[in-house]
Amino acid sequence: MTPLIDGLQYANWSEKIFRQMREGGVDAVHVTITYHETFRETVLVIERWNRWFEQFPDLIFQGFSAADVQLARDTGRTAIFFGSQNPSCIEDDIGLVEVLHRLGLRFMQLTYNNQSLLASGCYEATDSGLTRMGRAVVAEMNRVGMVVDMSHSGERSTFDAIDHSSRPITISHANPASWHPALRNKSDDLLRALGASGGFLGLSVYPHHLKGGSACSLQSWCDMAARAVDLVGPGHVGIGTDLCQDQPDSIVEWMRVGRWTKTMDFGEGSADAPGFPPMNDWFEDNRHFGNIRAGLQAAGLDRATIDGLMGANWHAFFDKSFGPLPAKTQLRQRAAE
Amino acid sequence: MTPLIDGLQYANWSEKIFRQMREGGVDAVHVTITYHETFRETVLVIERWNRWFEQFPDLIFQGFSAADVQLARDTGRTAIFFGSQNPSCIEDDIGLVEVLHRLGLRFMQLTYNNQSLLASGCYEATDSGLTRMGRAVVAEMNRVGMVVDMSHSGERSTFDAIDHSSRPITISHANPASWHPALRNKSDDLLRALGASGGFLGLSVYPHHLKGGSACSLQSWCDMAARAVDLVGPGHVGIGTDLCQDQPDSIVEWMRVGRWTKTMDFGEGSADAPGFPPMNDWFEDNRHFGNIRAGLQAAGLDRATIDGLMGANWHAFFDKSFGPLPAKTQLRQRAAE
Numbered sequence: 001m002t003p004l005i006d007g008l009q010y011a012n013w014s015e016k017i018f019r020q021m022r023e024g025g026v027d028a029v030h031v032t033i034t035y036h037e038t039f040r041e042t043v044l045v046i047e048r049w050n051r052w053f054e055q056f057p058d059l060i061f062q063g064f065s066a067a068d069v070q071l072a073r074d075t076g077r078t079a080i081f082f083g084s085q086n087p088s089c090i091e092d093d094i095g096l097v098e099v100l101h102r103l104g105l106r107f108m109q110l111t112y113n114n115q116s117l118l119a120s121g122c123y124e125a126t127d128s129g130l131t132r133m134g135r136a137v138v139a140e141m142n143r144v145g146m147v148v149d150m151s152h153s154g155e156r157s158t159f160d161a162i163d164h165s166s167r168p169i170t171i172s173h174a175n176p177a178s179w180h181p182a183l184r185n186k187s188d189d190l191l192r193a194l195g196a197s198g199g200f201l202g203l204s205v206y207p208h209h210l211k212g213g214s215a216c217s218l219q220s221w222c223d224m225a226a227r228a229v230d231l232v233g234p235g236h237v238g239i240g241t242d243l244c245q246d247q248p249d250s251i252v253e254w255m256r257v258g259r260w261t262k263t264m265d266f267g268e269g270s271a272d273a274p275g276f277p278p279m280n281d282w283f284e285d286n287r288h289f290g291n292i293r294a295g296l297q298a299a300g301l302d303r304a305t306i307d308g309l310m311g312a313n314w315h316a317f318f319d320k321s322f323g324p325l326p327a328k329t330q331l332r333q334r335a336a337e
Numbered sequence: 338m339t340p341l342i343d344g345l346q347y348a349n350w351s352e353k354i355f356r357q358m359r360e361g362g363v364d365a366v367h368v369t370i371t372y373h374e375t376f377r378e379t380v381l382v383i384e385r386w387n388r389w390f391e392q393f394p395d396l397i398f399q400g401f402s403a404a405d406v407q408l409a410r411d412t413g414r415t416a417i418f419f420g421s422q423n424p425s426c427i428e429d430d431i432g433l434v435e436v437l438h439r440l441g442l443r444f445m446q447l448t449y450n451n452q453s454l455l456a457s458g459c460y461e462a463t464d465s466g467l468t469r470m471g472r473a474v475v476a477e478m479n480r481v482g483m484v485v486d487m488s489h490s491g492e493r494s495t496f497d498a499i500d501h502s503s504r505p506i507t508i509s510h511a512n513p514a515s516w517h518p519a520l521r522n523k524s525d526d527l528l529r530a531l532g533a534s535g536g537f538l539g540l541s542v543y544p545h546h547l548k549g550g551s552a553c554s555l556q557s558w559c560d561m562a563a564r565a566v567d568l569v570g571p572g573h574v575g576i577g578t579d580l581c582q583d584q585p586d587s588i589v590e591w592m593r594v595g596r597w598t599k600t601m602d603f604g605e606g607s608a609d610a611p612g613f614p615p616m617n618d619w620f621e622d623n624r625h626f627g628n629i630r631a632g633l634q635a636a637g638l639d640r641a642t643i644d645g646l647m648g649a650n651w652h653a654f655f656d657k658s659f660g661p662l663p664a665k666t667q668l669r670q671r672a673a674e
Contacts, residue, residue, distance in 0.1 A: 040376065096380070
């Protein structure tokens with residue numbers, strides 16, 4: 001059978017959720033461990049995960065390589081792959097890329113909505129593209145095997161990242177803006193360029209990214225998924241639910257506001273609806289991936305395409321993305337700089 | 338042939354020294370990366386090592402397991418294993434033990450001369466033994482596979498560590514006090530207990546630990562080595578040169594004084610001789626291990642004992658020490674607490 005992989009979750013983790021992952025047959029999840037946290041604060045979160053790995057060794061373990069997805073299947077557990085939604089965790093220090101990769105960080109967004117040291121976020125008025133440090137850090141991420149994730153970045157920055165990165169990048173959790181024109185969703189042009197470069201799109205089920213929001217129908221989502229495969233290319237699309245299960249609203253405030261402003265920013269929400277939006281009824285937690293599979297079948301997608309979307313595509317992407325560049329390629333890359 | 342392993346060096350690292358390691362046929366070295374540095378400062382040192390690994394991939398690479406000693410031999414390079422001479426790097430946070438182990442820290446001293454959060458150093462007037470945190474951290478080091486090193490600890494603290502640790506500990510760089518009664522050298526009783534517990538002694542060639550100091554003869558050192566094997570047990574003794582090559586005297590001041598006092602502490606030195614002592618003429622750098630081997634032969638040790646001292650014993654100790662405890666043993670250990 002094909003593996004089941006979710007390309008993005010940020011839950012208020014608990015034994016309950018780990019057990020739901022097992023119930024839902026989820027083999028691997030890319031989990032967000034950090035947003036605006038410094039390096040030291042990020043390490044504290046890793047320490048918390050280490051405690052969970054020690055406490056629940058029959059349910060979860062830390063994933064480092066694509067082979068760990070198979071290990072998860074062989075041992076009936078879920079492999080947890082770490083990612084960051086912002087580069088705060090590397091501070092102003094490119095050496096932390098390799099250190100965090102050693103600690104298991106396999107994805108890092110270059111921005112989270114705002115301008116970062118590396119690139120421009122999708123909420124900035126001006127998108128100035130990759131910065132000097134951004135180009136250096138992308139090359140370093142390429143070298144060690146950390147995936148460039150542009151989910152919350154501006155369009156020009158994302159095109160820059162596609163151009164500059166020597167390895168395929170990802171947008172781990174977003175949908176086509178042509179289906180639902182949210183600021184966080186991506187243009188067809190960008191998604192085509194992403195796919196043409198070997199990059200990867202994880203389709204979101206977070207209500208703000210959905211046509212109709214929390215009331216979006218499964219059929220509408222699955223039709224969108226079929227079109228996304230056409231846009232980005234077969235083999236280059238998977239799921240990145242953006243599931244934020246059991247989080248209190250204080251967390252969405254931290255995600256949006258961090259420590260960068262003293263006033264409230266509602267992000268994708270509004271003053272009337274400042275909290276996490278309610279999930280739609282066909283995907284509320286890790287036990288509901290079967291609904292998505294059934295919906296894709298009902299939408300007429302063939303078996304291989306569905307298997308790819310549900311996890312086989314992410315698995316192949318993990319396989320080519322998480323290891324270091326071969327030394328010879330590194331030398332070529334250095335010569336080209 | 339048997340591997341050549343040095344159980345402790347803290348040099349002012351450079352391409353020159355890495356090339357001398359290759360000239361001397363050194364397969365693996367336990368290098369000190371940190372004394373009084375905080376966690377973040379320790380990570381900066383790891384970043385510097387990562388640059389050296391990237392710059393000199395034909396000379397050195399980071400060692401994580403005993404198998405890397407064989408890899409070093411197979412590829413004509415030196416495997417570098419990280420260690421700390423003080424627990425400052427874990428601050429007050431037991432979770433940093435696993436994090437630093439993941440980053441490759443394979444040895445940690447519980448103290449460096451002074452009282453630490455974990456135990457008492459050999460320069461304290463009162464040795465109060467393992468602290469509450471010390472007992473917890475030793476258990477955690479046992480769990481993940483980080484070796485407890487008591488080279489700079491007080492005697493009672495060292496006996497406590499031997500008793501409390503579920504895995505063999507080391508004194509990576511010291512000599513018998515019965516040969517040269519320096520404060521840093523160890524009593525015969527302690528060395529016998531160390532060996533009986535499966536622990537390991539690395540013999541130092543740092544002049545302050547030698548009878549006659551910088552003028553100590555090779556023959557005297559080799560006779561001492563033979564007696565150390567009798568004391569600690571065959572298979573449980575190796576070399577830990579404590580070579581501090583090319584270091585400026587400001588470094589020995591940092592080692593002794595850190596940030597813990599505003600007045601000068603001369604440690605093993607004195608106001609008249611505050612700096613690093615000159616090395617003896619038979620061991621000045623990594624090219625001189627052949628002198629030690631020849632000296633041991635001249636002292637009449639048999640081939641197997643010499644091979645053991647030169648590296649085979651450390652190799653076997655690495656093999657049983659650097660991996661995590663099997664899960665079942667962890668459960669037994671937890672039940673026993």
